[in-house]
Amino acid sequence: MKGYKFIAGAVCPSCGDIDSIVLKNDDSIVKCISCNYFEKKDNNGEESIRIIND
Numbered sequence: 001m002k003g004y005k006f007i008a009g010a011v012c013p014s015c016g017d018i019d020s021i022v023l024k025n026d027d028s029i030v031k032c033i034s035c036n037y038f039e040k041k042d043n044n045g046e047e048s049i050r051i052i053n054d
């Protein structure tokens with residue numbers, strides 16, 4: 001997906017898939033490639049994406 005990068009270990013808050021979350025290169029948009037989850041990150045600092053660290 002051009003212009004996006006995967007977030008390693010990120011869990012989709014909608015479908016629960018791991019490693020399916022991508023972040024736009026300017027950090028403005030987060031979305032899931034497994035479902036229709038989509039989040040704009042421009043106006044609030046609240047993080048709904050959870051990152052799993054082993």
Ligand SMILES: [Zn+2]
Nearest residue numbers: 012015032035
């Ligand atoms: Zn998802």
